[in-house]
Amino acid sequence: MxxxxxxxxxxxxxxxxxxxxxxxxxxxxxxxxxxxxxxxxxxxxxxxxxxxxxxxxxxxxxxxxxxxxxxxxxxxxxxxxxxxxxxxxxxxxxxxxxxxxxxxxxxxxxxxxxxxxxxxxxxxxxxxxxxxxxxxxxxxxxxxxxxxxxxxxxxxxxxxxxxxxxxxxxxxxxLPERYFKDGMAEVIKYGCICDRAFFDRLAASPTRAQLSAWMDELVYRCCDIKRQVVEADERDMGGRMVLNFGHTLGHAIEKYYHFGKYSHGEAVALGMVAITRLSEARGLTPAGTAQCIADALKAHGLPYDDPLPPMAQLLEAIAHDKKNLGARLKLILLRQIGACFIADETAAFFEKNDVDGIE
Ligand code: NAD
Ligand code: ZN
CATH class of the missing domain: 3.40.50.1970 (Rossmann fold)
Structure with a gap:
């Protein structure tokens, strides 16, 4: 079609x-x-x-x-x-x-x-x-x-x-499997930030053959979400930030391992789960949301609960990230699967070390 x-x-x-x-x-x-x-x-x-x-x-x-x-x-x-x-x-x-x-x-x-x-x-x-x-x-x-x-x-x-x-x-x-998976992390991200039904369908289609059966529709849905976000914020002045869900921690994880241990998609996968766990711990996201994301990532062979580097070092990497030059951090958090919001936080958001998977 x-x-x-x-x-x-x-x-x-x-x-x-x-x-x-x-x-x-x-x-x-x-x-x-x-x-x-x-x-x-x-x-x-x-x-x-x-x-x-x-x-x-x-x-x-x-x-x-x-x-x-x-x-x-x-x-x-x-x-x-x-x-x-x-x-x-x-x-x-x-x-x-x-x-x-x-x-x-x-x-x-x-x-x-x-x-x-x-x-x-x-x-x-x-x-x-x-x-x-x-x-x-x-x-x-x-x-x-x-x-x-x-x-x-x-x-x-x-x-x-x-x-x-x-x-x-x-x-x-x-396309080799590892690059396919990398793309799937971004596909799952679109479901997380914008479309619960799409997310559920992805979670229920764990094999490449199952995905192939609706690949044109899948790609279309992702392109349409990105199109809407980009049209509203052509020059990346604010609204496009929602596409960064999982990326603040993801970039920090990539950087911590000198881009060697995890691919971009794998790091984003870990970042989406970790930021959602932190958000749950602060009552900003309903309990169980991170587990739901983790289950979907696991089904697609992406990492979801690897132990992360010490938070202090990740924060250092975040501070150096060109997208976070100010003292305040714009974080993309989920209201629930399929709906996100931009939270204006400080590094203190990451300080409470009581979350599984974060030392
Ligand atoms: P890539 O271009 O390196 O492609 C991944 C690998 O797959 C390569 O080895 C390539 O040769 C191979 N390949 C591609 N298509 C294939 C196919 N159909 N069959 C067989 N092999 C195939 O990497 P990528 O993951 O496509 O892109 C990563 C880059 O995209 C990064 O540089 C990143 O910064 C950039 N990026 C840009 C934007 C943007 O908005 N411009 C957004 C996200 C990422
Ligand atoms: Zn990305």
Missing amino acids: RRVLNVQLKERGYPLVIEEGLLERIGEEVRAVYPAERAFILTDRNVDAQYGAKVESALRGAGYQTAKMVLEPGEATKAFPSLVPIYSALLENKMTRTDLMITLGGGVVGDLGGFAASTYLRGIPFIQIPTSLLAQVDSSIGGKVAVDLPQGKNLVGSFYQPKAVFIDPVVLDT
Whole structure:
């Protein structure tokens, strides 16, 4: 089934299309949105091996002159040294301001390629074809493009909206399990903050086969939630914060282990349970909510009750987080599963050490 969301932003809107098998017709789909002369495909080695040839030939079939650049997979690629070869390849291929950049891949390719598109010749049009679950439900919506610095992730970037986002959930069949799970942590997060029925359905669909049966609808629901949040707060001035549920502690956990022990999704999973336990202990969230989240995470093979590092050290990491530079912390807490609120707290929120799983 074809599902189309129109992402409405102040300057202009764009379509986000979700359809199983969409990649088969990607040439015409792209042409219908942006009929340029040249299309430059940016992808990574893993995604290229699966889908690079298909996308390139479909674009050629639709009349584009194509060029393709294949990057090394992994977060390390999302950095300044990758940009110069991309700009050089864009120049060599005579890409002008009316030509099109196409990012085919996960969040790394989307963020890096989007940033390159936003800066090359002061900006050329781009289209996202996200291929990881995380990219389909999260990073391809919202217009944030960025590269990392040695000092931290996403420290240089811009807001740059694509001409369109094309999502084919079928490509998730080749996504390795660990990345699929990573995306599922964000999917469960959407259920927690916005949609109880969606959360319940996720909790009751623990296998990948069960999820596959409704993947297009699942991806659509997540994109629609993110679309609504982003439309209300295009420039990340406040409202988007709800998407950070589980992320304040999650980022601190990732950082404490130098991004080695837990993936982002795993750290967010632990963060969602831990913050909800703390919130329950303060009477801000009904008892049993954290257990409910833990059960859903467990069903999807995500961590939920690992012992956490000492809270004092996590707080230190939180204080250094660019999103929490002030003395007060904005925390996203749950009123219940499916409804969240923004709480204005101080570090004291974390001080009472009487919560399971927090030393
Ligand atoms: P990723 O891009 O590294 O992709 C994960 C792995 O899966 C890679 O090895 C990739 O080659 C492989 N892969 C992707 N699709 C595949 C497919 N269909 N079949 C086989 N292999 C496939 O990582 P990610 O988890 O997609 O994205 C993480 C990045 O997203 C981080 O840099 C993060 O900062 C960023 N992010 C950005 C936003 C935003 O708003 N812009 C939001 C969340 C995360
Ligand atoms: Zn996240």
